[in-house]
Amino acid sequence: MPLSAEHKERTRARILAAAGRVFRRQGYAATAVDAVMAEAGLTRGGFYAHFPSKEALFAEVLAHDHGLIRMLAARRARSSAGWRRQTRRILGDWLAPDHLGPVREGCSFAALTADAARGGPEVRRAWGLAFERLVGELLRTPATDVDQALAMASSERRALAAQLAANAIGMLVVAAAGEDGLLRTAQAVTRAAVLEQIDRLLAS
Amino acid sequence: MPLSAEHKERTRARILAAAGRVFRRQGYAATAVDAVMAEAGLTRGGFYAHFPSKEALFAEVLAHDHGLIRMLAARRARSSAGWRRQTRRILGDWLAPDHLGPVREGCSFAALTADAARGGPEVRRAWGLAFERLVGELLRTPATDVDQALAMASSERRALAAQLAANAIGMLVVAAAGEDGLLRTAQAVTRAAVLEQIDRLLAS
């Protein structure tokens, strides 16, 4: 037998992470498979042993490479006050005006949503599932997991959480296109509105 | 002398309009110059007699091809009640859930903002100026033009208008990526919020 199976798995994960970085930086259409592999410290040879196509890789990135979801999933507070504080901190940092550069580099929702919209069914499904998980994380409490939170929430609460998520992502997408003060202040206003919304959402 | 100068101008406008359509449909990076010229009923030969580069064409599209701005600029009401009604109708149609397809095809803000964010300085400047004009149109009243509206508005009102615009554009960008009911309801909620905001903005 050749190299261990876990070695392959680790390499696959490395390619996935590299793809996320390069896609977010340059966009999906403008990124070559060679560039992804180079970012991972490899050459194009092995790529198709791990992913059937560039678009399948994109779908995989959209399915799993979301720092915001990871941070929300890592909340550990027991009391609902602490939970609310943690959530506020994560969303507040995420929408902080001076973090726009890093966020854009690091957040797939902010950087890749528009690219996902032009993808095939597989890509769009992956994005949709990730968005749903984000909404679930926003609805979640210390006592429930993501699926429970989604299943138990009223359709009204689900819509509010989805609106919150869409507003925040949309604000980052728009803010990334302009650098004038107008957008910086708009981002600050949106940030305040989002923090208010999450309070209302987690208070009930 | 060869063909009239106005003929060249008309051809240039035809290329510009064709570019807008194809860019919005396929995205900037995925669109070839040949495809733009074919959409305009021409071949690639004459392109560089009209625009110095593909990216310059993109900047030109971002500077001028915004249906939303055109519709807002066409408002003609005298009374502030009629003005508010017209504005509500334009924004309401723009954010109507069942218009998402056509809007995405027709609205450069919804379709091209993310692409503009990855463009060069020229592209970003063109997008920024268009966004500013959109904000000016939102602040405008029957008595003022865009520049006056921008100059006279308090920075607070400017920020509110920019937030409104960013929320609406962002919602459309996000909604274009998913087709589930979650986003459809979120879009409806955002639409209601935007209409409320524009009322507040135009009431003062």
Add this chain to the structure above:
DNA sequence: TTTTTGGTATGATAGCCATCATATGAAAAG
């Protein structure tokens, strides 16, 4: 009608891209 002018078409160039075919080499199993 002839000439001139410049917008447009055709053809070319140089480079890039996604994907595949083959070669290589390292490590695990014997």
Add this chain to the structure above:
DNA sequence: CTTTTCATATGATGGCTATCATACCAAAAA
């Protein structure tokens, strides 16, 4: 140590892209 196995590297292919050079041909001016 030898053999096997497969992840990865190298090289190739067919196609696409932005841009340029040249050729053509309509129309305006003479």
